[in-house]
Amino acid sequence: MDKELICELVRNNLDRLDPAQLLHNRLYLVLRQVILDGQLHGGEQLPSTRLLCKELNLGRNTVVRAYEQLLIEGYLEGRTGSGSYVSEALSGRKNFASPKRLIGTRREGLSRRGNQIASHATSSAIQRGAFIPGVPDTEQFPFSTWKRLYTKHLNRESGRFLDYSGGGYGPLKSAIAEYLGVARLMSCHPQQVLILNGSHQALDLCARMLCDVGDRAWIEEPGYWGARNVLRASGLTTVPIPLDDKGIAPAAQDWETPPRLIYVSPSSQYPTGTVLSLERRLELLEGADRTGAWIIEDDYDNEQRYDNRAVASLFGLASRQRVIYQGTFSKVLFPGLRLAYLVLPEDLVEAFQIGNSELYRGGRLIEQAVLAEFIAEGHFTAYIKKMRSVYRERRDVMRAEMESHLGGALSLSGGHAGLQLLYCFTEEVDDAMVASDALSKGLIVRPLSMYYQDKDLVRNGMNLGYGGVPVERIRSAVPMLAQVVEERIQATRRSRLAR
Numbered sequence: 260m261d262k263e264l265i266c267e268l269v270r271n272n273l274d275r276l277d278p279a280q281l282l283h284n285r286l287y288l289v290l291r292q293v294i295l296d297g298q299l300h301g302g303e304q305l306p307s308t309r310l311l312c313k314e315l316n317l318g319r320n321t322v323v324r325a326y327e328q329l330l331i332e333g334y335l336e337g338r339t340g341s342g343s344y345v346s347e348a349l350s351g352r353k354n355f356a357s358p359k360r361l362i363g364t365r366r367e368g369l370s371r372r373g374n375q376i377a378s379h380a381t382s383s384a385i386q387r388g389a390f391i392p393g394v395p396d397t398e399q400f401p402f403s404t405w406k407r408l409y410t411k412h413l414n415r416e417s418g419r420f421l422d423y424s425g426g427g428y429g430p431l432k433s434a435i436a437e438y439l440g441v442a443r444l445m446s447c448h449p450q451q452v453l454i455l456n457g458s459h460q461a462l463d464l465c466a467r468m469l470c471d472v473g474d475r476a477w478i479e480e481p482g483y484w485g486a487r488n489v490l491r492a493s494g495l496t497t498v499p500i501p502l503d504d505k506g507i508a509p510a511a512q513d514w515e516t517p518p519r520l521i522y523v524s525p526s527s528q529y530p531t532g533t534v535l536s537l538e539r540r541l542e543l544l545e546g547a548d549r550t551g552a553w554i555i556e557d558d559y560d561n562e563q564r565y566d567n568r569a570v571a572s573l574f575g576l577a578s579r580q581r582v583i584y585q586g587t588f589s590k591v592l593f594p595g596l597r598l599a600y601l602v603l604p605e606d607l608v609e610a611f612q613i614g615n616s617e618l619y620r621g622g623r624l625i626e627q628a629v630l631a632e633f634i635a636e637g638h639f640t641a642y643i644k645k646m647r648s649v650y651r652e653r654r655d656v657m658r659a660e661m662e663s664h665l666g667g668a669l670s671l672s673g674g675h676a677g678l679q680l681l682y683c684f685t686e687e688v689d690d691a692m693v694a695s696d697a698l699s700k701g702l703i704v705r706p707l708s709m710y711y712q713d714k715d716l717v718r719n720g721m722n723l724g725y726g727g728v729p730v731e732r733i734r735s736a737v738p739m740l741a742q743v744v745e746e747r748i749q750a751t752r753r754s755r756l757a758r
């Protein structure tokens with residue numbers, strides 16, 4: 260079918276859907292319907308995301324998200340260098356059961372808050388491949404050890420492990436306190452550790468226990484959108500505070516309307532990789548003391564550090580107890596484990612324990628017991644050590660490949676820790692367009708602009724994950740990415756000249 264015709268077909272169907280639905284969901288539903296109805300055949304090429312944006316007057320991210328979803332569900336396949344095609348596996352098939360019910364589905368039942376959460380969706384359905392950021396390698400995980408420990412705990416005392424977990428499994432809390440003492444120079448008692456199902460839940464608990472609806476929370480700009488969304492969903496007003504090369508940089512007048520909560524990632528700021536300087540750390544602690552603000556220190560991946568030792572935690576530096584430390588096993592082990600933890604100032608422990616039990620109850624005792632033993636038997640530190648060298652090699656190859664193919668077009672930020680590298684463009688380029696061009700070649704690029712709350716502060720760049728990408732794939736994918744970037748730079752220059 261002619262590309263213009265496809266655009267027309269999509270436009271007509273899009274208009275029939277409930278406008279309260281998120282645009283990218285509507286677009287996904289329409290395209291899926293058109294494919295299932297057989298109006299587009301297996302092997303047929305879809306309009307480029309650029310054309311669809313232009314014809315339907317849609318944002319680039321909207322179209323990219325819809326295509327991404329179709330890609331992972333198998334309706335589309337990307338072919339190197341030539342765009343997105345209806346999956347060959349669908350050729351020759353007719354009379355798919357069309358889920359017509361979905362077309363026209365309304366979001367009437369949602370609250371204002373629910374709609375706000377849904378309309379700020381930023382997390383990706385794709386969690387694997389070059390160059391998804393922030394994702395660890397899971398292929399090298401010691402599955403047999405994990406399985407042995409799991410089986411052991413399932414067989415023994417199983418009943419006990421099927422209960423609610425309250426604040427967490429004692430031996431795991433002790434193992435974490437001990438580990439943090441060594442790795443992060445933190446002196447804390449196991450009772451101060453509270454185990455939760457992931458960092459988002461941990462942050463949600465902090466927001467609910469420490470803040471009221473409408474309170475202000477400072478967040479880093481650019482910063483981790485997941486944290487921003489959680490804080491907003493808890494009714495807080497997020498205030499973006501820009502970064503400089505020393506980390507979060509609140510101005511004197513920012514302190515005049517102090518926040519209730521300050522969310523920072525001091526060891527390796529996400530996504531820039533900046534380490535919060537000592538001077539800023541002290542300023543932040545002093546400001547929090549003075550104004551009664553709480554600091555959440557998100558120490559999400561300090562284990563992946565390649566060139567220098569980790570700086571000590573903010574928690575360990577605080578003389579007064581205004582810092583809550585947040586850690587996760589998502590990066591160091593695997594994200595599906597859903598185990599994170601807070602280390603709380605002593606005065607908060609009891610209330611947070613109650614809050615956790617009332618709000619979430621807690622579970623996953625078997626996993627917690629397995630993890631405690633995994634740490635106790637030494638597998639945890641061995642795995643960290645092994646993966647650090649795997650990631651270091653990938654980081655080095657990625658940096659070298661990027662430098663040799665795109666050196667002049669980009670500047671690197673940080674890169675001493677973590678699972679991803681952040682590159683800023685050295686000239687004007689629309690990073691969302693680069694991401695959509697890359698996607699049509701099967702590459703995932705997170706545009707830096709997506710990490711900003713204040714659109715006036717936006718810088719364009721690419722956050723590129725290498726953690727889960729083998730060296731050979733880095734070597735083959737970087738030249739493809741370089742071609743996409745070069746073409747986009749050339750196109751931008753041409754349109755600038757034409758203006």
Ligand SMILES: Cc1ncc(COP(=O)(O)O)c(C=O)c1O
Pocket residue numbers: 393456457458459460483485524529557559587588589594598599
């Ligand atoms: C800065 C930062 N903190 C926390 C998390 C999420 O951790 P969890 O899987 O424990 O929710 C992420 C995930 O990408 C992250 O980038």
